[in-house]
Amino acid sequence: MTTTQSLPHWNMDVVYPGLDSPEFAQGFARAIQEIEALAQLFDASQIEKRDDLNIDEQMIRTFETVIERYNAVLASTTTIYVYISCFVSTNSRDEVAQARASELGNALVTLSQLETRLTAWLGSLDVERLIAHSTVAHAHAYVLRRAKEQSVHMMSPAEEALAAELNASAGRAWSKLHSNMTSQLAVNIELDGRQQQVPMSVVRNQASSAQRETRHRAYEAELAAWKETGVPLAAALNSIKGEVNALARRRRWGSALDASLFANSIDRETLDAMMSAARASFPDFRRYMHAKARALQIPQLAWYDIFAPLGTTDRVWAFSEAEQFIVKQFGTFSERLSNFAARAFREGWIDAEPRPGKHDGAYCTPLRADESRVFTNYKANFDGxxxxxHELGHAYHNFNLGERTELQRSMPMTLAETASIFCETIVNQAALKKANREERIAILEASIQGACQVVVDISSRFLFEQNVFERRKQRELSVDELNEIMLQAQRDTYGDGLDQQTLHPYMWAVKGHYYSTELSYYNYPYMFGLLFGLGLYARYQLDPEAFKKGYDELLSSTGLADAATLASHFGIDLHSEAFWTASLDIVRRDIDTFCELIQPEG
Structure with missing residues (x-):
């Protein structure tokens, strides 16, 4: 049986021997110097908003020099930032890592200000003429056109510079407060027959316990802990949403949502079509929740039953077994994908052990070139x-972006889930083929449960955030008000699928996604990612060989066009509710099968 002691930590030594090494000190100093040199280049080249700029040979040379240098600085800074962040996320008590992150943060303010200046300068140019006369510009055409559009929504240069500088002690500081508090939060709970203080991540992992009493105790302990931290976290949330509202207004966006849609490269028509299809699927997900309640032999699911396991529960997936299974099943799609996964395991890209000070959840982050790092809190079950x-899918996406410049690699969140959902689906479908009845129930339930989170729960998060943004225009919201807004959003989405007396009022405190000024409305892109990924998988099933020819190129191009353009290459119309409904039909079929496997009502 897998134990936490056998789970891997990622290998960061291939970048630098450690945060206290001379090599890191030199790399850190070099990154700071490169940012300072880039600022000097911007000053010398007058990279800022200007009038009547002509596209002549000198301007083309200036543009190409600036873009090439900017890409190089972004690449080196990203590596330093991710390297430090990997230490912080695995141990938020690491004071050296926290200090280096804070120190780098000051330099990142300068880089953010340079980004703003670059956008304003590009907005002053005839970008179409530039694209026609420069190979570098042509390669970055999508970036330039977006910059031209974004420049319309910019404050004055002085205001943008001030906003970037203040963000370090405003929005980013509140986000850091949330991250540090939640990762270090010790929760009192009875586990293994004795009272203990354990990290919040350990408590939340109890939600998947096979014992209902254990789940219930963890739920009560979790709510009690969030209640204790409610005041500072509410202050953080109020401050961040207030800042985003103010900046959206000053930048002449109709709302924070409008700014978010632009950032995610979709329009309101696409969002409305997707959300409409999602709402239409709520009865199907409630049907699934009712069937799960019957399987658990309870009248109705409580919040703490959402992640309760079903089917065979004695299968332990050792991490080594997970590795072998993933590498093999990825090979059913392509040798390239399989070899990539084998490399990620072999080269120590993955940190899987839950431990005190380590953040909760899972993510993947690009480190350098085609190399990423995968963060999980591995559980020895099929969900793990x-x-x-899923996270290796993100890494494969980064792998396909490896030869792109940093500006070309920048992609919207809506497309960031493309490979992760696809890879997760490959593994799910493979497991289902060889499973017996009990195992099929377990696998189907885990898959539907995940879809329920992304469609139903994220709909609730969207409603919550929309309501908070609107009400925050008038005043700050209390802990009780935030709780009630969250509860109402859960009632409107889960409906009678859950016991209305045992919802989760503090989900606004749990999810770090709310605590970002740069990524407001962090929720709906996950739904887009799931349904777009499922839609692509459906295309793959129809014609596997034709699909494979274009798939890696699609991943490599996600920073080169908007979502609608890329989708059209596979015959997908994102404005059509029918596309989103068809993706949800894949989940509906799984729900039908699940309900058939569960003993019928009565």
Whole structure:
């Protein structure tokens, strides 16, 4: 049986021997110097908003020099930032890592200000003429056109510079407060027959316990802990949403949502079509929740039953088994994908052990060139396997972006889930083929449960955030008000699928996604990612060989066009509710099968 002692930590030594090494000190100093040199280049080249700029040979040379240098600085800074962040996320008590992160943060303010200046300068140019006369510009055409559009929504240069400088002690500081508090939060709970203080991540992992009493105790302990931290976290949330509202207004966006849609490269028509299809699917997900309640032999699911396991529960997925299974099943799609996964395991890209000070959840982050790092809190069950496959999908996406410049690699969140959902689906479908009845129930339930989170729960998060943004225009919201807004959003989405007396009022405190000024409305892109990924998988099933020819190129191009343009290459119309409904039909079929496997009502 897998134990936490056998789970891997990622290998960061291939970048630098450690945060206290001379090599890191030199790399850190070099990154700071490169940012300072880039600022000097911007000053010398007058990279800022200007009038009547002509596209002549000198301007083209200036543009190409600036873009090439900017890309190089972004690449080196990203590596330093991710390297430090990997230490912080695995141990938020690491004071050296926290200090280096804070120190780098000051330099990142300068880089953010340079980004703003570059956008304003590009907005002053005839970008179409530039694209026609420069190979570098042509390669970055999408970036330039977006910059031209974004420049319309910019404050004055002085205001943008001030906003970037203040963000370090405003929005980013509140986000850091949330991250540090939640990762270090010790929760009192009875586990293994004795009272203990354990990290919040350990408590939340109890939600997947096979014992209902254990789940219930963890739920009560979790709510009690969030209640204790409610005041500072509410202050953080109020401050961040207030800042985003103010900046959206000053930048002449109709709302924070409008700014978010632009950032995610979709329009309101696409969002409305997707959300409409999602709402239409709520009865199907409630049907699934009712069937799960019957399987658990309870009248109705409580919040703490959402992640309760079903089917065979004695299968332990050792991490080594998960590795072998993923590598093999990825090979059913392509040798390239399989070899990539094998490399990620072999080269120590993955940190899987839950431990005190380590953040909760899972993510993947690009480190350098085609190399990433995968963060999980591995559980020795099939859910742990699918989470690992999902994050490796992100890493494969980064791998396909490896030869792109940093500006070309920048992609919207809506497209960031493309490979992760696809890879997760490969693993799920493979497991289902060889499963017996009990195992099929377990696998189907885990898959539907994940879809329910992304469609139903994220709909609730969207409603919550929309309501908070609107009400925050008038005043700050209290802890009780935030709780009630969250509860109402859960009632409107889960409906009678859950016991209305046992919802989760503090989900606004749990989810770090709310605590970002740069990524407001962090929720709906996950739904887009799931349904777009499922839609692509459906295309793959129709014509596997034709699909494979274009798939890696699609991943490589996600920073080169908007979502609608890229989708059209596979015959997908994102404005059509029918596309989103068809993706949800894949989940509906799984729900039908699940309900058939569960003993019928009565």
């Amino acid at each position: 396997v699918t989470t690992l496959a």
